[in-house]
Amino acid sequence: MTPRATAILLALVAIGLTIAQDVWPARDWYHSWQYITLLALAIIVMTGYAWNARDGSDGVAGRRLGLAMIGAIATAVAGVLSGLIGPDTVTVVGSPGTVTPVPDLGAAAFFAGVDPASLARNDPVITLRRRGADPIDIGSQPTLDGLSVVFTQMRPAAYVVARDEHGNRLTVTQPNNPSFLSPVLLFRQQQQIRDKTFPMDTFATPAVNRIARVLYFSAADLAAFRHGLPGSRDAAGAVLSVADNAGNTRGLTIAASGLPVNVAGLQITITLGMYPVLVIASAPQPAVMIGGIVLFVLGCVWAAFARRDRARAEAAVLAPQ
């Protein structure tokens, strides 16, 4: 492979690796020594090629490709800096209806309130708000925000409605979570059962001294031991274990989403769905990255014209007077 082809190939690899941080953000690999080394190697080769080609040793095209190399080097440097000194990926978990300051973005994240129906539809969104700026709805597609890429990831959630044996609504609390009085479980813990890990959360109904542990089972997990459980076969379910304040188990049942179950003197309706968390990952400096890519493209196009320009010059010299 010629030095020119090697330099162009490594430029494309470096640009691709840098763009990847925006397109597939929040990968640990971007902060690894392998990623940084690959980009650094590309920078060294591109710099060497551009330096050697500046005196025309690789022809006019080689000299013009120097511009493309500068662009690719700038892009790669942005990628290296983001990977090397950019902050690690942060996941912000917020309870529905709450506002969480996000210092990394200089903004506040508004986590949409939910009711059972909107949770079941997986509707909820996260909105970023800054003083004096329009709010930005964040979705699952990565969005560039300064030196960060932000996007949402959907995670299992459950809306709990608890009633006593007379049908009276009961307060639901979450003694182990920051969202003490939210009826929405976000399954911040996990439980290992044999070789599989299941999302787990707990809630309490202090009025009747009950504490319930809830394991989230996906539709696929549930299908393995669905024994006449009502509801859609494609729906997720929850395993409920209810204990009293002394820790004595008072009942165990499987609940289909949205359908009430009676257990340990409670009527519990758990509506399962997905609720977003906000993920913030470092990103290459956008102006440097985009400017570098533009320079690279312009340099390549300019270099491509070198052959035509030379052919025209030769034709002009050979043309009869």
Add this chain to the structure above:
Amino acid sequence: MLAGAPAVSFDVARVGGGSDSLAAYRGKIVLMNFWATWCPPCKEEMPALEQLYRADRSRGLVILGIDQGESAATAGAFARAHGVTFPILVDEDQQYASSYVSVGLPTSVIVSRDGHVVRGIDGAQTFAEFQAAVGPLLAAK
């Protein structure tokens, strides 16, 4: 709870019929008290809240007792039994307490005349402590 942030409001049922919300009291100093009938400190605090309401309602103070997660019948029976005369709202979906990131019950939130959170107070308060919290706001024009 974000002091200085706009105070969010939800329409919920009101004991005695109809619905009510924080937003309906814009222009007044509002003390929202999140409570539940099963919560012993909430019961202990109720007389102080009632005393505050009787003392300062003529100065423009509104107290909203917002029951968290229980039925209207349960909250209403409790309010009658304890001689509560300020409005009792029934927030079955616990929207107020979860939005204001209440870390326990009772929690009180003081809202300014322009609808912003002034401060949140965790735990049961005495009449004197409540007066110290809302007095300067009521005095300010």
